[in-house]
Amino acid sequence: MTAEKLEANGHQSTATGGARVKRGLAEMLKGGVIMDVVTAEQAKIAEDAGAVAVMALERVPADIRREGGVARMSDVSLIRDIMAAVTIPVMAKARIGHFVEAQVLQALGIDYIDESEVLTPADEENHIDKWQFTVPFVCGARDLGEALRRIGEGAAMIRTKGEAGTGNVVEAVRHMRAVSGGIRRLQSLRRDELMSAAKNLGAPYELVLEVHESGNLPVVNFSAGGIATPADAALMMQLGCDGNFVGSGIFKSDDPLNYAKAIVAATTYYDKPDVIAEVSAGLGRAMRGIDVATLPKEELLATRGW
Amino acid sequence: MLALQGDVREHLAALQACGAEALPVRTRSELDAADALVLPGGESTTMSRLLRVFGLEQPLRERLAGGMPVMATCAGLILGSRRVLDGRPDQLTLGIFDADVRRNAYGRQVESFEADLAVAPLGIAPFRGVFIRAPRVENTGGGVEVLASIDDNPVAIAQGPHLGLAFHPEMTDDLRLHQHFLQRAASALESNVA
Numbered sequence: 001m002t003a004e005k006l007e008a009n010g011h012q013s014t015a016t017g018g019a020r021v022k023r024g025l026a027e028m029l030k031g032g033v034i035m036d037v038v039t040a041e042q043a044k045i046a047e048d049a050g051a052v053a054v055m056a057l058e059r060v061p062a063d064i065r066r067e068g069g070v071a072r073m074s075d076v077s078l079i080r081d082i083m084a085a086v087t088i089p090v091m092a093k094a095r096i097g098h099f100v101e102a103q104v105l106q107a108l109g110i111d112y113i114d115e116s117e118v119l120t121p122a123d124e125e126n127h128i129d130k131w132q133f134t135v136p137f138v139c140g141a142r143d144l145g146e147a148l149r150r151i152g153e154g155a156a157m158i159r160t161k162g163e164a165g166t167g168n169v170v171e172a173v174r175h176m177r178a179v180s181g182g183i184r185r186l187q188s189l190r191r192d193e194l195m196s197a198a199k200n201l202g203a204p205y206e207l208v209l210e211v212h213e214s215g216n217l218p219v220v221n222f223s224a225g226g227i228a229t230p231a232d233a234a235l236m237m238q239l240g241c242d243g244n245f246v247g248s249g250i251f252k253s254d255d256p257l258n259y260a261k262a263i264v265a266a267t268t269y270y271d272k273p274d275v276i277a278e279v280s281a282g283l284g285r286a287m288r289g290i291d292v293a294t295l296p297k298e299e300l301l302a303t304r305g306w
Numbered sequence: 307m308l309a310l311q312g313d314v315r316e317h318l319a320a321l322q323a324c325g326a327e328a329l330p331v332r333t334r335s336e337l338d339a340a341d342a343l344v345l346p347g348g349e350s351t352t353m354s355r356l357l358r359v360f361g362l363e364q365p366l367r368e369r370l371a372g373g374m375p376v377m378a379t380c381a382g383l384i385l386g387s388r389r390v391l392d393g394r395p396d397q398l399t400l401g402i403f404d405a406d407v408r409r410n411a412y413g414r415q416v417e418s419f420e421a422d423l424a425v426a427p428l429g430i431a432p433f434r435g436v437f438i439r440a441p442r443v444e445n446t447g448g449g450v451e452v453l454a455s456i457d458d459n460p461v462a463i464a465q466g467p468h469l470g471l472a473f474h475p476e477m478t479d480d481l482r483l484h485q486h487f488l489q490r491a492a493s494a495l496e497s498n499v500a
Contacts, residue, residue, distance in 0.1 A: 031311040111415035
């Protein structure tokens with residue numbers, strides 16, 4: 001049912017696309033796992049395993065990293081196939097700053113857009129003005145300033161960047177600690193120190209003030225980029241994230257369905273090591289992974305976005 | 307407060323603001339300790355799977371048979387229904403409400419909306435309903451009381467001590483529906499004891 005129809009039927013001030021419904025969907029995903037999928041069949045496996053949403057992609061980050069070339073928004077038919085295959089929300093990625101890819105994804109009726117550093121950026125200075133869209137956006141961040149800049153542009157959900165496609169959780173941990181440490185520092189400041197803090201963070205003053213008062217980001221914060229095992233997923237939850245994105249980690253493992261189930265369970269029971277031990281048994285090999293320290297600087301994805 | 311997945315934190319805060327003692331439930335012993343239960347918003351397929359895998363389905367059905375009052379919002383309402391339309395065939399339903407529920411009946415996320423609702427027991431002041439990929443209640447049975455509707459579709463229903471909502475009162479600062487549920491639950495629990 002559309003807003004117009006509801007209004008015609010006498011309901012006052014009905015609205016779609018407001019900040020509350022956009023941020024609200026992310027609230028519903030909390031405590032859950034969002035999985036990268038490249039086919040409708042993988043999307044069904046993800047749904048069977050208990051994913052709260054899927055990210056429709058042409059290539060998982062590990063393959064983008066290996067194959068190189070320009071990584072763009074996924075093929076429209078592929079996105080449609082995946083949307084038709086599952087009942088849970090479907091997300092898709094647009095290039096940083098590529099607002100037309102975002103317009104196309106909105107026209108397709110996608111549930112969430114990830115303006116993502118995993119794709120090749122289309123603009124090296126500006127991100128998408130996300131307030132112009134009805135569909136909500138999730139954006140990556142490495143620290144509090146970056147998170148607040150994206151929220152200032154209209155992001156309704158944040159994920160820490162990590163280093164996608166490596167199967168190495170070290171960068172996800174670094175970024176999650178940077179965001180939560182940044183929040184704690186803001187809380188400890190006096191009010192007359194907040195403008196200077198906003199300048200140093202490169203973040204809008206109003207959002208700095210809001211974080212200072214509430215002690216939280218104004219939107220949900222998931223972790224992403226390198227989560228490969230149930231223990232990784234639980235680690236990120238214990239560090240304070242609201243849920244996990246798992247990209248290459250699932251479909252690059254030996255046994256994707258059981259891997260996916262185990263990561264879902266470890267995200268729910270993140271503080272119960274006996275459950276994590278139980279679900280981790282007999283899973284076979286995780287994705288092989290890359291030591292981030294051995295990657296040349298120009299191959300790092302997390303440094304994209306500004 | 308069922309806390310397998312979803313917007314648990316907001317419900318806990320709303321219940322605590324109403325003066326209730328509210329705790330997350332993820333295990334059988336936590337369920338045993340609860341007098342009443344909130345089924346939150348989230349993904350019904352995910353919660354449904356976790357309830358089964360972690361052995362909570364049977365104990366929960368027993369508590370429901372024993373009359374434990376339930377407040378169910380959005381995905382929770384789907385779990386609490388008699389039958390899910392447009393869901394997954396293996397989706398769990400608890401049959402708390404004598405009603406069918408159609409998943410994502412209002413469309414995808416871009417169709418998610420807010421609307422002012424007239425909710426019968428709350429009197430004249432409207433309640434701001436936040437609908438996110440909301441389900442629609444269909445084919446209600448005789449025991450179901452409709453508290454609010456959009457067009458002819460119920461969006462707030464009650465059955466005995468239970469309250470079922472297609473929208474998210476926990477996403478607003480308006481505590482009236484949580485208070486209403488706590489009153490309903492308290493009077494049901496008192497009459498059980500008596």
